[in-house]
Amino acid sequence: MTIDHTYHMTPEEFRRWGHEIIDWIADYRQRVEEYPVLSQVKPGDIRAALPPHPPQQGESMAAVLRDVDEIIMPGVTHWQSPNFFAYFPSNSSEPAILGDLLSSGIGIQGMLWATSPAATELETHVLDWLAEMLGLPGQFMSTSTGGGVVQDSASSATLTALLAARERTTGYRSNEAGVNNVDDVGRLVVYASTQAHSSIEKAARMAGIGSQNLRKIEVDETLAMRPDALAAQIERDLADGLTPAFVCANVGSTSTNAMDPVRAIGEICRDHDIWLHVDAAMSGSAAICPEFRFIHDGLELADSYCMNPHKWLFTTFDFDAFYVKDRGALIRALSILPEYLRNQATESGAVIDYRDWQIPLGRRFRALKLWLVIRHYGVEGLQHHVREHVVLAQNFRAWVEASNDFELAAPAPLNLVCFRHTGGDDVNQAIMDTLNASGRLYLTHTKVDDKLTLRMSIGQMYTQRRHVEAAWQAIQDAAGSTL
Numbered sequence: 001m002t003i004d005h006t007y008h009m010t011p012e013e014f015r016r017w018g019h020e021i022i023d024w025i026a027d028y029r030q031r032v033e034e035y036p037v038l039s040q041v042k043p044g045d046i047r048a049a050l051p052p053h054p055p056q057q058g059e060s061m062a063a064v065l066r067d068v069d070e071i072i073m074p075g076v077t078h079w080q081s082p083n084f085f086a087y088f089p090s091n092s093s094e095p096a097i098l099g100d101l102l103s104s105g106i107g108i109q110g111m112l113w114a115t116s117p118a119a120t121e122l123e124t125h126v127l128d129w130l131a132e133m134l135g136l137p138g139q140f141m142s143t144s145t146g147g148g149v150v151q152d153s154a155s156s157a158t159l160t161a162l163l164a165a166r167e168r169t170t171g172y173r174s175n176e177a178g179v180n181n182v183d184d185v186g187r188l189v190v191y192a193s194t195q196a197h198s199s200i201e202k203a204a205r206m207a208g209i210g211s212q213n214l215r216k217i218e219v220d221e222t223l224a225m226r227p228d229a230l231a232a233q234i235e236r237d238l239a240d241g242l243t244p245a246f247v248c249a250n251v252g253s254t255s256t257n258a259m260d261p262v263r264a265i266g267e268i269c270r271d272h273d274i275w276l277h278v279d280a281a282m283s284g285s286a287a288i289c290p291e292f293r294f295i296h297d298g299l300e301l302a303d304s305y306c307m308n309p310h311k312w313l314f315t316t317f318d319f320d321a322f323y324v325k326d327r328g329a330l331i332r333a334l335s336i337l338p339e340y341l342r343n344q345a346t347e348s349g350a351v352i353d354y355r356d357w358q359i360p361l362g363r364r365f366r367a368l369k370l371w372l373v374i375r376h377y378g379v380e381g382l383q384h385h386v387r388e389h390v391v392l393a394q395n396f397r398a399w400v401e402a403s404n405d406f407e408l409a410a411p412a413p414l415n416l417v418c419f420r421h422t423g424g425d426d427v428n429q430a431i432m433d434t435l436n437a438s439g440r441l442y443l444t445h446t447k448v449d450d451k452l453t454l455r456m457s458i459g460q461m462y463t464q465r466r467h468v469e470a471a472w473q474a475i476q477d478a479a480g481s482t483l
């Protein structure tokens, strides 16, 4: 029996172009340092180079790859460059790429255990491995009452956690008793620090709670949430007849890497029966090194937790590891079983159906990429690189502290250094614009105390000491030329 390949790519063509594309990727990654980090195209440039209409007849892969080189690559910002210091790392390591390729090649839909048992079981297993690697409290292991699930992003994890919290707080009545609980939901209140990621506000809006019932809690001089301010706000809301429902603590805020005190916040949440979600999207990866696990102090008080292997842990986007303490709460909030999805394994209750742990129904076989990463690097290899990034960032911090022209703008506990030139916002803006236009490196900014602040985020997998040294030199040169 042979497959009819009319219009399809034949196995021989697939093999040939598959090999070519792997070669292309390997070459790109060897040369990635040579590209200007930030794409220099202008809005509309890429579309103007593309044909206005789709091809009526199929084209050769050779023609496609030529266009990748000539049209697409100039419009790429090189996140895999060792001179990428903007936003946060978005590492895509070779084992993760291969895992993603395997996932595409196998091409399954993992919505139910029954639709591909290996996808579900590998995911449960790898997330238990990861929990062990990060030293997470036992409640998040699948062998207890909780467990992990892969989400596409921390934003989805936060929304999912908030939906579970909303339903738990309102007694699951809208799902299970068909009660209209709009009034109850309208009284729920969500809390996060003024430094929290914008995904919290987005989640509050999407969950029907609304921005007006999101309280942005004041921070202390390290930009961490003040537990006393949280407690006071909760008391005010209770006095107003509202229902505190959800606190999101940031372990490593995106803007400045501020660390909210999870233990103190967790005790307040426990006393008031409020769902505590800990968002460690960026910094959670540090916990694979025992010496950085202080960031998780008090995590046993949390109801849910997430971190992004797709940032600092070498696993190609999209991969957020989301853990809950009580999987029942999540499933009661999100489970829905239409007739066409009924099956014996589900009815038996002996399996996990991850569609009940997330917003979409369908899901990719994403566990493969983290599995390949962990098996390739081993815990030791991952620890080595994370440690190295922290050392490089701490060196950079020391250079800033020793400098006459620059100052630290926030504590730099791990791999993000927020700093600024003492000459004011215009000078800092000019430094950043000069550097980013030069292509030598890419830096982004934030505001701290209303002052424009540069962020040096060190975590790209190829970044070495020489890149950080060259960056510091370039920053000083840029300062010299703008003054």
Ligand SMILES: *Cc1c(COP(=O)(O)O)cnc(C)c1O
Pocket: 088, 152, 153, 154, 155, 156, 197, 199, 250, 252, 253, 254, 279, 280, 281, 282, 283, 308, 320
């Ligand atoms: C990056 C980041 C997010 C958003 O991550 P996505 O996975 O892109 O949704 C949320 N919270 C924190 C603390 C982050 O660092």
